[in-house]
Amino acid sequence: MNLADLETPRLVLDADRMEANVARLKGRLASLGVRLRPHVKTCKSIEVARGLVESPAGPITVSTLKEAEQFLEHGVTDILYAVGIAPGKLDHVTDLRRRGADLAVVVDSVEAAKAVAERDAGIPALIEIDCDGHRAGVKPGHPVLLDIAKALARGAKPRGVMTHAGDSYNCRSPEAIADMAEQERGAVVRSAALLRSAGYACPVVSVGSTPTATFARSLEGVTEVRAGVFVFHDLVMAGLGVCRVDDIAVSVLATVIGHQREKGWIVTDGGWMALSRDRGTARQAVDQGYGLVCDEAGRVIGDLVVSDANQEHGIVSRRSGGELDLARYPVGTRLRILPNHACATAAQHDAYHVVRSGTEVVDRWPRFGGW
């Protein structure tokens, strides 16, 4: 089968690019002497995950219990659920553990730690550290860490610390990202030292984001790296210098359905429902609109971007606003759109159409959503 045989819009996965992306990060982490615990929130696909994990049992990171559920059904047992646990989810966690998952949870307060410990089920828990003021977590090395560990130890199992340098997405250079990686590393290493000095074992010291994993100078003291988007990469990563545009492995296949000649617009059937509403490059030096336009074989076409989007209509024009030879894109022309954010765009689809050597479709891999 060929891409030309697919109805549009569809999600396309370039397996050659994906494999190169995975090999690159794995090689880098191996040279830094640290383990990869891939974040499967990006792919939500067992076929993709199989190319990422050390062994059929994992390890993996998940962002929802639905992901834990789905991957456990495929034999993955070493799972970190990396979003602060809501007490109402502990029955589900206990059930997954009973079914064979070594599922660990995350807490960042005495309140949440108590809820986990009250189960008296030895649920392993990491304490989340806030390394960059971006999201959840305890300040690095803050004394409340000891209160949380103490609360956990009453009926759960403190397993270590974790953090996510979400602010690395706002960095402006590889040097700034490397500095952020050092800040991320320092935050958890310092927190682990505090816990150990108080007598708590701290076997896991976990960091993770694709930018910091790519540019970290050292990961000394860190035991594992969680990263997800590196598998596919996207325009936000390219804008950060984390990958090249030609490394981006996912795209949305769309068809030209019309034109607005006076405006220099091509109208396609790839709207925001297919691309997502993510405008992650809006804050970057090069704003790629709702995505960068390629031909059907995946080659970028000058500065064509999806400049605006309706639910099922994409408007393609030149980023520079310059003139466009619409005759080159008649109704029926097929285009591929590189996404701002791979996690968001992939989530709009229920399958990957896997291509090799440009446009040959070699497989269809299902992906799931929901919670």
Place this chain on the structure above:
Amino acid sequence: MNLADLETPRLVLDADRMEANVARLKGRLASLGVRLRPHVKTCKSIEVARGLVESPAGPITVSTLKEAEQFLEHGVTDILYAVGIAPGKLDHVTDLRRRGADLAVVVDSVEAAKAVAERDAGIPALIEIDCDGHRAGVKPGHPVLLDIAKALARGAKPRGVMTHAGDSYNCRSPEAIADMAEQERGAVVRSAALLRSAGYACPVVSVGSTPTATFARSLEGVTEVRAGVFVFHDLVMAGLGVCRVDDIAVSVLATVIGHQREKGWIVTDGGWMALSRDRGTARQAVDQGYGLVCDEAGRVIGDLVVSDANQEHGIVSRRSGGELDLARYPVGTRLRILPNHACATAAQHDAYHVVRSGTEVVDRWPRFGGW
């Protein structure tokens, strides 16, 4: 069952509010003497659609052939696919028509009209009119309309004209929306007159958007109105004055998972994956962030909004930036988030949890996605 029994995040549909919204628009269109062809791209649910249609056969409007497929399986046959047809979809259209769908397509160029006519299958087609420079379509009354009708007549069936006043979403007052509705009406009525004067039958004169349907002063000459978001309403509609905040029938149930005390942040498990990346209120007078926060019973809590979002984390703070008594929202507290854009938020979920009288869950209605 009660909302308290659901794991989070989940999509909640308040059936009482939905029924009132539907009755209100139906009453209005009846008084204007025009038919409703509801747009089911918002709900993508047969259970919701049953409350909207005149009869089990329809009529309905769809934005994807997947919607046509799904609704046809439930006996809906009168279907308008309201996105310009891509030639590669005509096999699918023909197949749906063979299976009993009176499925009409849309074109806005001679090119696309020829592709439809070449099938020589009498496929009914509407010509799209561009009433507001917002998206696709031919300029109202432009002579190319006759060329398109002529191309269609060779093997397809010209059925009339349609337009969508997408720019009504950018209006600032009910008066501006009423003016836009008149512009929308005039665009198709004028185009229909041109076609009729050239001897083409033009039985369908179709307009549609929830704002213009709500404020139109007259729909003379129009035969049907397509609207979708009115079923649920959302914060964008409330910001336009099209509904009240208390009319919004869909929300996302989320749980408090932590706090950042110095920042006055509540952290929840309702991130952008559950809410969508839609920031439709960003351009309005009141920017509601990623959504407006209610208690579990659906009552708005002051000026609490989801001010930022990660994939599975929502950050709740006051829109005013003022102080927030975090002790009132301990870990485990359940909140409901009203969405910016009902179509985008509902699309992130695979089911509606239907409530009556606040928090009593009376049903679970599946919804579908994809193409």
